[in-house]
Amino acid sequence: MENSQIALSELWPVMKEQIDCGKTVIFSPNGTSMLPLMRPNIDRVMLKKAPKKLKKYDIPLYLRDNGQFVLHRVVAVLEDGYVMCGDHQYKREYGVKDGQILAIACGMYKGDDFVPFDGKKYINYCKKQVAKKHIYGEYMRLRNFAGRIKKKLKRQFL
Secondary structure, eight states, X not given: OOOOOOOHHHHHHHHHHHHHTTOXXXXXXXXXXXXTXXXXXXXXXXXXXXXXXXXXXXXXXXXXXXXXXXXXXXXEEETTEEEEEOTTOOSOEEEEOGGGEEEEEEEEEETTEEEETTSHHHHHHXXXXXXXXXXXXXXXHHHHHHHHHHHHHXXXXX
């Protein structure tokens, strides 16, 4: 049997109905922003109803103002919202509000193995990802700055 892909926007009303009834739903994310944790169209994520307030390291499914569904990690909780970032990204997204949160990932299937998102091993993974992201972001800023200086010097001496 061949797998077919259906846009999350089409599935969401049915998924929401199940989540609102206290059930969980499973879907396969198709983006690369959560690599290496979630492989697109391979791993399956289990969603449940989100708590009133998220915590650092939670992975909510949220809706951006432009209508895009996003599954990213909470890297900081602020008074006015959340700071989100995918594991495969270094730019942080600020200002995600509670009203945008649709559900929260409670675990995932990697093949036949279920990985809960509340175990000690998983929390340690999250801490490393967030720490690494800060270092990588600083590296990218420094690299971009060096590139701008190099361009200016080239223009001066050409």
